[in-house]
Amino acid sequence: MATATQELRPPTPAGSSPTRTRRRVPVVMLVGLLVVLAAELSLRALAGRLPEPVGWKQRDLGLVVERMEAVARSGRSVDVAFLGSSAATFAFEPDELADETGLRGFVAGMPGASVTSLDLWAREMVVPLLRPRMVVIALTSREMNANAEPQRRFREGYLDSPERRRLLGTETAGDRLRRIASEHSAVIRYRSYLRRPAAFVKNFVDPTKLEGPIEYGPNGEPRWARADAPYSIPVMEPWRHGDLTDFDVTEEAPSLDRLIRFLRTEGIEVVLVELPVVESLYVGYHPRGAADLRAFRTALAERADMQDVPLVGAPTLEPIETWFVDDIHLNRAGAARFTRWLARRLPTPS
Numbered sequence: 001m002a003t004a005t006q007e008l009r010p011p012t013p014a015g016s017s018p019t020r021t022r023r024r025v026p027v028v029m030l031v032g033l034l035v036v037l038a039a040e041l042s043l044r045a046l047a048g049r050l051p052e053p054v055g056w057k058q059r060d061l062g063l064v065v066e067r068m069e070a071v072a073r074s075g076r077s078v079d080v081a082f083l084g085s086s087a088a089t090f091a092f093e094p095d096e097l098a099d100e101t102g103l104r105g106f107v108a109g110m111p112g113a114s115v116t117s118l119d120l121w122a123r124e125m126v127v128p129l130l131r132p133r134m135v136v137i138a139l140t141s142r143e144m145n146a147n148a149e150p151q152r153r154f155r156e157g158y159l160d161s162p163e164r165r166r167l168l169g170t171e172t173a174g175d176r177l178r179r180i181a182s183e184h185s186a187v188i189r190y191r192s193y194l195r196r197p198a199a200f201v202k203n204f205v206d207p208t209k210l211e212g213p214i215e216y217g218p219n220g221e222p223r224w225a226r227a228d229a230p231y232s233i234p235v236m237e238p239w240r241h242g243d244l245t246d247f248d249v250t251e252e253a254p255s256l257d258r259l260i261r262f263l264r265t266e267g268i269e270v271v272l273v274e275l276p277v278v279e280s281l282y283v284g285y286h287p288r289g290a291a292d293l294r295a296f297r298t299a300l301a302e303r304a305d306m307q308d309v310p311l312v313g314a315p316t317l318e319p320i321e322t323w324f325v326d327d328i329h330l331n332r333a334g335a336a337r338f339t340r341w342l343a344r345r346l347p348t349p350s
Helices: 004-008 018-049 059-074 094-101 115-130 149-159 162-168 173-184 197-203 236-243 252-265 279-285 290-307 332-343
Strands: 080-084 105-109 134-139 269-274
Touching (some): 059 105, 059 115, 080 115, 094 105, 094 332, 115 149, 134 252, 252 269, 252 290
Parallel strands (some): 080 134, 134 269
16 A cells, blocks of 8 residues: 555656656766867867957957057057057058158057047056157047947947956956966857857858958058958948937047146157048038037147147048048058158157
């Protein structure tokens, strides 16, 4: 006769038993291990065709920092550092500066930055690594807009980059563990690509599409196919509802003041430069059109006057098809021409 305990025990599902369940656990673990091993071997085999992760939320920053670190290790002096967003990155050719003036230049670009981000970038990376005699702060109105979501996201990504924390001596235990693990495991090292499998598969045949420019010259100048691409007109709406949303310079202007004061405190000469754009089209991307562009130029002039630094206005470069990639980025021919033009207007660093 069955006991009460036996009568209340739930029936064992058909085809199942505790023994079989225990047997399935090692099988699942083994399958998982084989999947990870396959991914590890595959990524190691493909590593030569993947852009190497650099520990920054935006890959370009890591590549520029690598070039600046190489300059610091070499002991070479930098006479002029060009500071700005991607518009500045594409606007200068250090070899042209050297040919015109004999000065050594470095393009310390921070693609996607606002002036607030450039202030951080200069204090934390550019000045400690390059120790330049002069900094050219080269801007378009985009970098002076405090209300743009893309600029805000970029700043947050910069602040949250593990490599930034390592360089500043604020690396966490988790950062160190992931860095050490990535040195031994391709799965850990390339995990950012695995989080985007669709983009990874789609763009694998062209690695430049995964992370943007993947090559920079020894002086920070970009070497990327886009710099030689034909002129194309960007779509207006992403600008109007993104980078130039609710255009307002009042919050970024104090950041520019702080940046200039910091550089001068470090004994570095400062020159403000307005970068050339295709103004006939670019002005229309601002919510209030020409009024916003005037507000930007007024803010630059006021900073130059209050801080007693030179301000160089933008030249007109035409025809635009010859000198521009899009409405704010110069092509390599345009960068060479603009660098030569500006070199003749720069004061000699003391």
